[in-house]
Amino acid sequence: MIELYTWPTPNGHKVHIMLEETGLPYRVHPVDIGNGDQFKPEFLWISPNNRIPAIVDSEGPSGETARNSASMPLFESGAILVYLASKSGRFLPENPRHRWSTLQWLMFQMGSIGPMLGQAHHFLSYAPEKISYAMNRYTNEANRLYGVLDRRLGESEFVACAEYTIADIAIMPWLRSNKKQGVNMAQYPNVKRWFDAINERPAVKRGLAVLADVKRPPPDDPKWRENLFGATQYQRR
Numbered sequence: 106m107i108e109l110y111t112w113p114t115p116n117g118h119k120v121h122i123m124l125e126e127t128g129l130p131y132r133v134h135p136v137d138i139g140n141g142d143q144f145k146p147e148f149l150w151i152s153p154n155n156r157i158p159a160i161v162d163s164e165g166p167s168g169e170t171a172r173n174s175a176s177m178p179l180f181e182s183g184a185i186l187v188y189l190a191s192k193s194g195r196f197l198p199e200n201p202r203h204r205w206s207t208l209q210w211l212m213f214q215m216g217s218i219g220p221m222l223g224q225a226h227h228f229l230s231y232a233p234e235k236i237s238y239a240m241n242r243y244t245n246e247a248n249r250l251y252g253v254l255d256r257r258l259g260e261s262e263f264v265a266c267a268e269y270t271i272a273d274i275a276i277m278p279w280l281r282s283n284k285k286q287g288v289n290m291a292q293y294p295n296v297k298r299w300f301d302a303i304n305e306r307p308a309v310k311r312g313l314a315v316l317a318d319v320k321r322p323p324p325d326d327p328k329w330r331e332n333l334f335g336a337t338q339y340q341r342r
Contacts, residue, residue: 107131107189110151111158112138113316116182116219118278120158122312123186123271127193131160133315139322139329141337149342152180160185166192183215186271196271207265210272213253218279221246225286231324231334244287251283251293258295269303277303278313 109131111117124131136142136157143155152159162177179185190197198204225243265272283290290297322329331337
């Protein structure tokens with residue numbers, strides 16, 4: 106059984122979707138990041154970087170039973186996707202060329218899509234001051250990255266190769282907030298074609314429904330802002 110510690114964010118949804126696509130059994134443990142659950146010692150044991158998602162696999166990577174193997178804790182969403190692909194034998198191609206292409210586009214999401222689109226969203230929606238330099242910088246970078254994807258998806262049905270992989274699973278959830286990133290997806294028709302097709306997958310719909318009913322405080326809630334953006338985030342633990 107996969108014990109999943111998560112919250113409905115783009116990084117959380119990546120793993121929700123992967124678990125639904127593979128059919129691996131899992132149990133959800135909500136980690137309310139606005140409430141500060143990510144700083145609790147029991148969660149930090151699993152995820153030292155106090156970020157969701159994280160998993161604990163009671164069977165370990167080789168599928169042993171808990172009686173003869175230690176459980177496997179894992180944090181970082183990209184690593185979790187590779188782990189689940191290895192465990193299930195799905196969505197990470199065996200063909201070496203396609204496999205390395207998948208891993209390079211997964212790194213593109215981890216190093217560019219996530220951080221840069223996240224910064225665009227933050228400075229456009231959450232920053233207490235409207236800083237024109239930051240807003241323009243990250244909006245421009247967000248649009249540049251959509252352009253990179255659009256060019257790639259003009260060459261290939263899916264991001265890494267001709268088949269659906271963990272690269273697609275990693276990237277798609279980050280594009281759901283395109284308007285809040287300063288992006289008009291209609292300007293990127295290849296991205297829109299791919300995005301719409303993936304969103305129609307039954308497992309994707311189920312993955313996006315995980316914790317969809319949780320109640321979130323308004324963005325100006327002091328406790329929420331402190332836990333996500335305040336000094337609490339930067340304390341040594």
